[in-house]
Amino acid sequence: MILNVDSQTLAPLPDVLSHGLVAVSTFGLLSFCCSTSLFFFLTWRLISWRYKEGPGNPPNQFLLLIYNLLLADMQQAVAFLLNITALRNNGIYVGTSTCFAQGWFVSTGDLASSVFICAIACHTWMGVVKEYRLPTPAFYCCIGVLWTFVYIMAAIGPTIHGRDFYVRASAWCWINDAFQIERLWLHYFWIFCSMFSTVLIYLYIFAFLRKKSFSQDEIAKSPRLHGATPLMVLYPLIYALCTAPLAAGRIYALAGHEVSLAYFCAAGTMIACNGWLDVILYASTRADIVFSEFPPGPNTGIDTFTFIGKASLGTTTTIIGGGSAPHNRSGSRAASRSASRGASRLAKQRGALGSNSGESVENLYGLGEIAVKDELTVTVGPQQQHNVTSYSQGVEESANRIRNFDQRSTRSARSAQSQNSRSRTSFDGAETR
Missing domain, CATH: 1.20.1070.10 (Rhodopsin 7-helix transmembrane proteins)
Known part of the structure; x- marks a missing residue:
């Protein structure tokens, strides 16, 4: 061709x-x-x-x-x-x-x-x-x-x-x-x-x-x-x-x-x-x-x-609470009862520090029973990202306030326990004399 x-x-x-x-x-x-x-x-x-x-x-x-x-x-x-x-x-x-x-x-x-x-x-x-x-x-x-x-x-x-x-x-x-x-x-x-x-x-x-x-x-x-x-x-x-x-x-x-x-x-x-x-x-x-x-x-x-x-x-945010109990209804009810008892004891702590320091210390130790026994997954779109960010900041601030209160309560309990020990020592010494 x-x-x-x-x-x-x-x-x-x-x-x-x-x-x-x-x-x-x-x-x-x-x-x-x-x-x-x-x-x-x-x-x-x-x-x-x-x-x-x-x-x-x-x-x-x-x-x-x-x-x-x-x-x-x-x-x-x-x-x-x-x-x-x-x-x-x-x-x-x-x-x-x-x-x-x-x-x-x-x-x-x-x-x-x-x-x-x-x-x-x-x-x-x-x-x-x-x-x-x-x-x-x-x-x-x-x-x-x-x-x-x-x-x-x-x-x-x-x-x-x-x-x-x-x-x-x-x-x-x-x-x-x-x-x-x-x-x-x-x-x-x-x-x-x-x-x-x-x-x-x-x-x-x-x-x-x-x-x-x-x-x-x-x-x-x-x-x-x-x-x-x-x-x-x-x-x-x-x-x-x-x-x-x-x-x-x-x-x-x-x-x-x-x-x-x-x-x-x-x-x-x-x-x-x-x-x-x-x-x-x-x-x-x-x-x-x-x-x-x-x-x-x-x-x-x-x-x-x-x-x-x-x-x-989109954004997926996972919030996991403390505690290691399994995710079931009985665990959730137990967690709620523990949290209620801890909260009631914490409410009594203010009035009890001066009169009964030992009971105050016991109540403060009971705070360890409070736990969150569930996991929350939040999925949001881009238009809701700002709200989630603000919510996360609020949660973090609340957690910081709880930790600061717990630290102050622990220091107060230790001080009260120390004063109680000194009072008992003084009382025992006076009684001996």
């Missing part, structure tokens, strides 16, 4: 590609390193969790979707990483195995990344809005169908057209310019469907969470909804910023317009950043799943939206 000028070997590289492909290759290398590192980390985690808990427990589906997305990002990063060969050889050589491999990885990596980002959006929608999780066998079938779809779309072209399918496409190797229809229906049509579906799904989830956050009843039931909505904007925003420029440039060229090599280098740099940005995005907002020390539960919901390891959707 006779190739047109834009599909033939280009050597030496023009200055715009000599400089532009450096940025594309650098960010491709960064994405490959980040995606591969997190991929192998999750592989080790999944193997260790399965070894500890056995094969019977259902996996966390969101974690497996991230795992497959990383595999897609690795293929996409390899595609743009191969531009290092063009820089080293000072040319893009058509017909070589490197050119064919780059075209293959561009097709599979771009499409797989878009498909699994859309799958994550659909899974989030089912978990947050519908509160539904697919059965494990059906989930695995969906994963297999998605990968089968990606590789079939990538294999149709080479199967029909042979090695002339993947040639130079302006700045790097991809689908031949003569096969514009294949470019559209085997690649970009599905990418644009995934992109618009992802944006619409997250916008719907955003509106759904905002509506629930303004409902007082729902705030009382689920106080973590309020802080989750800003995070939802990041997912479609980063995906669109990375993917849209190159896709729009290819569609613009498909319409018969001329697109410069500088634009392709800039757009290629953006999409080459997709891998390391996905790693940062999902490893930070889903840190409780990705970096969990123990196997995360099979259910995922809105409470997994955390940012850089810090809970951004």
Whole structure:
């Protein structure tokens, strides 16, 4: 097949590609390193969790979707990483195995990344809005169908057209310019469907969470909804910023317009950043799943939206009282009786110090029976954080006052006991005389 000028070997590289492909290759290398590192980390985690808990427990589906997305990002990063060969050889050589491999990885990596980002959006929608999780066998079938779809779309072209399918496409190797229809229906049509579906799904989830956050009843039931909505904007925003420029440039060229090599280098740099940005995005907002020390539960919901390891959707405050008795009704009644006896004895202490110091000392020793035998967990939203802080400060001040009173009472009791001892000594001495 006779190739047109834009599909033939280009050597030496023009200055715009000599400089532009450096940025594309650098960010491709960064994405490959980040995606591969997190991929192998999750592989080790999944193997260790399965070894500890056995094969019977259902996996966390969101974690497996991230795992497959990383595999897609690795293929996409390899595609743009191969531009290092063009820089080293000072040319893009058509017909070589490197050119064919780059075209293959561009097709599979771009499409797989878009498909699994859309799958994550659909899974989030089912978990947050519908509160539904697919059965494990059906989930695995969906994963297999998605990968089968990606590789079939990538294999149709080479199967029909042979090695002339993947040639130079302006700045790097991809689908031949003569096969514009294949470019559209085997690649970009599905990418644009995934992109618009992802944006619409997250916008719907955003509106759904905002509506629930303004409902007082729902705030009382689920106080973590309020802080989750800003995070939802990041997912479609980063995906669109990375993917849209190159896709729009290819569609613009498909319409018969001329697109410069500088634009392709800039757009290629953006999409080459997709891998390391996905790693940062999902490893930070889903840190409780990705970096969990123990196997995360099979259910995922809105409470997994955390940012850089810090809970951004509410605060849980646990107040634990003293005492070691078990949490049961009899223990609570015993604690109440002990507290009542201690309080009554404490009330008598003021009048008893002067007349009967021994009884006062005994009552003060009885204060040790007072104990709080329960645990209170308070969960609040961000709008109630100030109230909880004020309440905690009030509790701490009350505790300090009780400790100070106890110290003063103990000192008074010791002084009274000392005076009583001296009085008895004086009395015994006088009696002896």
